[in-house]
Amino acid sequence: NAGVMQNPRHLVRRRGQEARLRCSPMKGHSHVYWYRQLPEEGLKFMVYLQKENIIDESGMPKERFSAEFPKEGPSILRIQQVVRGDSAAYFCASSTRGGDTGELFFGEGSRLTVL
């Protein structure tokens, strides 16, 4: 059973370009979370999605960031007009259900570097 798959693992963008990060949850998981990790810091919650629905985006920056989890295909975290401060590791996690525990299974992360 494959785990949470994220790609690309590493992405380099120049300031002003767009970054698209993809996440395929574990088989049977319909709940997806995105977290951001700055160097030498803990992970920070960004957004929680179910299929075709954004449940909680309280951790998402108001501008330039968006996320989706379509009926078919992976979840996408999109960052428009990237700036150097967006350089970080972005982790996706999935679970079988949203309420009451259920372990979160994290992917290996996508490391974005903005030049």
Next chain:
Amino acid sequence: GENVGLHLPTLSVQEGDNSIINCAYSNSASDYFIWYKQESGKGPQFIIDIRSNMDKRQGQRVTVLLNKTVKHLSLQIAATQPGDSAVYFCADRIDAGGTSYGKLTFGQGTILTVHP
């Protein structure tokens, strides 16, 4: 506000010793706590969890202790091995009125180094 932090940023131990990693949290509404292990270049890996209605939970070589009175959480690793070297994060979740889900607040992390 939400805050989960660690007392010690680094911990060095000898192989075979027991390790104790500490964590403090500030929100009394937190109802669920998790310890994660993160190796270099990888995602967090679940170690053990505990609910707020418990004060101790044991796993294989690991024990988590929860002291709600002082809002303190600890992870004990028995007979620490070189493969345990990693960054350890505590995380908590706040009960959102029955709609809790995987929105976790992570601490900064403790670097555990195990010397052979």
